[in-house]
Amino acid sequence: MENVHLALEEDDLYSGYNDYNPTFDSEELENDVGFQQAVRTSHGRRPPMTAKFPGTAIGARPLVSSFGVTTRPMTAVRAAGYTSSLTRGSTFDPLGQSKGPAPPLEAKNEDTPEEKIKILEKKVNDLIEESCMAHSMGSLQLALEKAKEAGRKERALVRQREQSGNADHINLDLTYSVLLNLANQYENNEMYPEALNSYQVIVKNKMFSNAGRLKVNMANIYFKQKNYPKAIKFYRMALDQISNAHKEMRIKIMQNIGVVFVRMGQYSDAITSFEHIMSESPNIKTGFNLILCYYAIGDRERMKKAFQKLISVPLGIDDEDKYIPSNDDTSSNMVTEAIKNDKLHQMERDLKILAEKYIMTAAKLIAPAVETSFATGFDWCVDMVKSSQYVELANDLEINKAITYLRQKDFNQAVETLKTFEKKDSRVKSAAATNLSFLYFLEKDYDQADRYADLAMTADRYNPAALINKGNTVFIKQDYEKAAEFYKEALRNDSSCTEALYNLGLTYKKLNRLEEALDCFLKLHAILRNSAQVMYQLAHLYELLEDPQQAIEWLMQVISVTPTDPQALAKLGELHDGEGDKSQAFQYYYESFRYFPSNIDVIEWLGAYYIETQFCEKAIQYFERATLIQPTQVKWQLMVASCYRRSGNYQKALETYKDIHHKFPENVECLRFLVRLCTDMGLKEVQEYATKLKKVEKMKEIREQVYPPMKRMSQSCPQCLIGSRSLDSSHSSNSTKGERLSAKMRSLPASSEPYEASSPKELDASYMDPLGPQMERPKTGAKRRTEDDDFADEELGDDLLPE
Numbered sequence: 001m002e003n004v005h006l007a008l009e010e011d012d013l014y015s016g017y018n019d020y021n022p023t024f025d026s027e028e029l030e031n032d033v034g035f036q037q038a039v040r041t042s043h044g045r046r047p048p049m050t051a052k053f054p055g056t057a058i059g060a061r062p063l064v065s066s067f068g069v070t071t072r073p074m075t076a077v078r079a080a081g082y083t084s085s086l087t088r089g090s091t092f093d094p095l096g097q098s099k100g101p102a103p104p105l106e107a108k109n110e111d112t113p114e115e116k117i118k119i120l121e122k123k124v125n126d127l128i129e130e131s132c133m134a135h136s137m138g139s140l141q142l143a144l145e146k147a148k149e150a151g152r153k154e155r156a157l158v159r160q161r162e163q164s165g166n167a168d169h170i171n172l173d174l175t176y177s178v179l180l181n182l183a184n185q186y187e188n189n190e191m192y193p194e195a196l197n198s199y200q201v202i203v204k205n206k207m208f209s210n211a212g213r214l215k216v217n218m219a220n221i222y223f224k225q226k227n228y229p230k231a232i233k234f235y236r237m238a239l240d241q242i243s244n245a246h247k248e249m250r251i252k253i254m255q256n257i258g259v260v261f262v263r264m265g266q267y268s269d270a271i272t273s274f275e276h277i278m279s280e281s282p283n284i285k286t287g288f289n290l291i292l293c294y295y296a297i298g299d300r301e302r303m304k305k306a307f308q309k310l311i312s313v314p315l316g317i318d319d320e321d322k323y324i325p326s327n328d329d330t331s332s333n334m335v336t337e338a339i340k341n342d343k344l345h346q347m348e349r350d351l352k353i354l355a356e357k358y359i360m361t362a363a364k365l366i367a368p369a370v371e372t373s374f375a376t377g378f379d380w381c382v383d384m385v386k387s388s389q390y391v392e393l394a395n396d397l398e399i400n401k402a403i404t405y406l407r408q409k410d411f412n413q414a415v416e417t418l419k420t421f422e423k424k425d426s427r428v429k430s431a432a433a434t435n436l437s438f439l440y441f442l443e444k445d446y447d448q449a450d451r452y453a454d455l456a457m458t459a460d461r462y463n464p465a466a467l468i469n470k471g472n473t474v475f476i477k478q479d480y481e482k483a484a485e486f487y488k489e490a491l492r493n494d495s496s497c498t499e500a501l502y503n504l505g506l507t508y509k510k511l512n513r514l515e516e517a518l519d520c521f522l523k524l525h526a527i528l529r530n531s532a533q534v535m536y537q538l539a540h541l542y543e544l545l546e547d548p549q550q551a552i553e554w555l556m557q558v559i560s561v562t563p564t565d566p567q568a569l570a571k572l573g574e575l576h577d578g579e580g581d582k583s584q585a586f587q588y589y590y591e592s593f594r595y596f597p598s599n600i601d602v603i604e605w606l607g608a609y610y611i612e613t614q615f616c617e618k619a620i621q622y623f624e625r626a627t628l629i630q631p632t633q634v635k636w637q638l639m640v641a642s643c644y645r646r647s648g649n650y651q652k653a654l655e656t657y658k659d660i661h662h663k664f665p666e667n668v669e670c671l672r673f674l675v676r677l678c679t680d681m682g683l684k685e686v687q688e689y690a691t692k693l694k695k696v697e698k699m700k701e702i703r704e705q706v707y708p709p710m711k712r713m714s715q716s717c718p719q720c721l722i723g724s725r726s727l728d729s730s731h732s733s734n735s736t737k738g739e740r741l742s743a744k745m746r747s748l749p750a751s752s753e754p755y756e757a758s759s760p761k762e763l764d765a766s767y768m769d770p771l772g773p774q775m776e777r778p779k780t781g782a783k784r785r786t787e788d789d790d791f792a793d794e795e796l797g798d799d800l801l802p803e
Contacts, residue, residue, distance in 0.1 A: 113166075117164070120156065120160065121171065123153055124150050124154050124157060125174070127149050128147070128178065131147045131185060132181065143185050144185040147185040150182070151179070154175060154178040176211075183198035183217070186198060187221060192221050196218060199214050212241035212242075213249075214238075215238040215241070216235065219256070220256075232260050235256055235260070239253050248281070251277055254273050258270045258277070259289070268297070271294070274286050278290060278309055282309065284310070284313055285358070287306065287309055287313055288310060288361070291303060291306045291310060291362045291365070294306055295365060300369060303366050303369065304366075307384060310359060311389070312388065315351055315389075317352060325337065356393055359390055360400065363378070363382075364400055375413075378401045378404075382394050395421070398417065398428075399418070399421070399435070401417055402414045415436060418433075429460075430463045431463075433452045433456035434453075437452035437453040437456060437473075438465075446477075450473040462493045463493075464500060467486050468486070468487065468490050468503065471484075471490070471503060475507065484507045484508065487501075498524060498528060502534070504520050505518075505520030508520060509537075518542075521534055521537050521538050521541065530561050532561045532568075535557045538554045548575050548578060552575050564595050565595075566599065569588045570589060572588040573589035573605070577605070589602050589605050603626045610622070616643040617647050619639075619643050623639040627640065638660065638667075638669060641657050645677075657670055661689075671693040
């Protein structure tokens with residue numbers, strides 16, 4: 001009780017704070033007998049009693065001092081990690097790392113049924129994932145194989161669970177995933193019966209929740225199979241199993257039902273579905289489909305109402321002004337730049353473009369139907385659009401109105417409509433002026449075409465179609481260097497402008513810069529892989545570069561695209577003939593004649609070929625064809641008579657010569673052959689024909705005495721001769737080819753008869769084709785450019801605004 005202190009009310013709260021314990025007095029250690037004894041003897045060097053682990057004492061040693069025995073705390077001996085064993089040479093190892101690494105984890109026993117089931121489940125999940133990845137990469141067959149393998153593994157898993165007595169713990173989600181993926185892969189591979197069976201397994205299993213929704217997938221398959229009644233049935237069954245809480249899904253199913261009714265021609269039922277959707281959740285596609293249905297049944301008033309509903313459908317996209325950066329706030333500008341081209345903004349743009357496309361198409365469709373005239377209907381549509389959120393479409397509709405006038409061959413109205421845009425904003429003015437330039441160019445009013453091309457460029461210098469039209473008008477004036485500059489500028493503004501690239505290649509060809517032209521057309525071929533025009537130009541360039549083998553290869557590609565093109569076939573025959581391959585040349589010339597039996601060059605070559613190969617009877621039909629085409633040319637009739645002579649049919653030859661003499665009484669060649677034939681056959685008419693021959697020859701001599709002065713005059717002043725013809729490059733090329741063929745005909749082997757040798761001057765007489773010069777290739781098959789075509793007429797569609 002001596003040490004027990006009782007708290008009294010008067011006791012001070014801070015009493016004992018300054019009490020002093022003499023045990024901690026280090027200044028009195030010199031007078032402490034016990035401490036001094038310990039220092040002088042080995043008593044203080046004895047090791048302390050320690051526990052099993054270093055650093056923990058078994059108990060506390062009593063401290064002996066002059067003040068008595070005091071109990072020392074266990075943690076007061078040393079700091080953590082320090083022991084007296086350090087004095088015996090052991091290393092410092094506070095973390096106990098000297099004991100070596102931890103023992104390995106105990107390996108799982110994979111032989112147990114539970115582990116086998118887990119491993120198999122993981123394999124099934126991996127196979128489903130691999131199947132989906134293969135489908136995303138386009139490997140449909142591999143995706144199907146993985147889905148089938150997942151199905152086999154999943155069935156093995158179910159059997160293993162049943163054998164282990166865990167049938168109640170079957171993973172239904174995994175089974176559902178396997179069956180659904182398998183059905184999807186069957187559908188992707190167009191194996192529709194197998195896909196329907198897989199979906200049926202899921203739908204009939206009552207253990208799968210919400211499996212009835214998959215009837216939508218089954219209905220989609222029936223729709224692809226064009227089994228429309230069954231598709232309607234399954235869509236309605238799916239609709240019945242989806243609650244009203246899933247409003248969006250129900251709307252989509254009803255839209256599918258309406259589309260199926262349209263395919264079946266049941267427009268009234270389709271209208272019912274579409275009207276319900278437009279009243280519950282209006283959207284652009286449904287509004288457009290509703291207009292189509294009203295148009296199909298010819299309901300004018302409801303067409304108008306549906307169009308008004310269509311242009312009032314909210315798109316739910318933000319205003320474009322929010323993407324315009326402000327000049328003051330830097331952080332806000334950074335955010336604007338970041339979201340300007342993000343996926344959300346791109347999606348908004350795509351939605352707006354789609355809506356504008358549907359509205360434009362609907363307006364063009366119903367304009368002739370909603371009013372008494374096409375123009376009035378279009379004006380009504382324009383007025384409606386101007387009062388809607390699509391104000392900017394009104395001008396495009398006006399331009400489409402002009403294009404519709406063009407389709408109706410009403411060029412004056414088209415021009416008047418386009419001229420109304422001259423005072424509109426720059427974009428619309430440029431489009432209208434471009435179309436006007438195009439129209440005037442087609443009408444060969446090049447001054448007006450040039451004027452409106454300048455107007456279009458002034459309104460929008462970056463309009464590639466305007467630059468192309470300007471280049472074309474300069475090309476017509478044969479200023480090829482300047483035309484090339486306009487085409488290059490159009491390409492700088494729009495690198496995918498194929499018309500500019502094509503015209504640039506033709507311009508380089510005119511400038512005889514063949515390598516640059518070849519480069520242009522090779523680039524164009526990379527864009528338009530199946531364009532026969534481009535391939536024909538490449539073939540002609542290689543021919544000009546004296547590489548006939550490459551020219552033949554490109555022409556073979558032309559034939560693969562348009563196998564019935566007679567001019568390409570004739571060109572192939574000409575190239576093979578130049579290479580000395582007569583058999584191939586004959587094959588292509590003959591095919592060309594089959595498709596176009598009015599080409600004089602082809603007919604002449606075939607006739608000469610048969611004469612050269614000593615089949616004169618076969619040559620007769622070709623020269624008779626030439627006689628029908630050019631009845632005023634005596635040389636074809638002379639060739640027919642000559643073929644009869646060569647084949648030994650002298651009577652027929654005599655009749656033919658008499659007929660020629662009747663048509664051309666002053667032809668010297670015909671009279672000579674008649675005299676020779678009548679002499680050999682012993683006919684009485686020989687004297688008559690001989691007399692006529694002398695008269696004709698005498699007249700010919702008189703003409704020769706008169707014509708030399710005129711010939712000298714024509715050399716000094718070629719323009720003075722009436723009927724003189726100037727030949728451009730295309731004419732000269734055709735003339736050269738005709739000269740080669742005529743020379744070939746003159747060099748044919750003569751017979752033993754003395755009168756076989758004809759006058760070269762008469763046989764090679766120039767003629768005027770009544771069908772016109774063969775400058776352009778016949779427009780058979782696909783429309784193509786010709787080797788002599790001056791330039792692309794800009795008819796490929798980009799000058800007219802896309803519809």
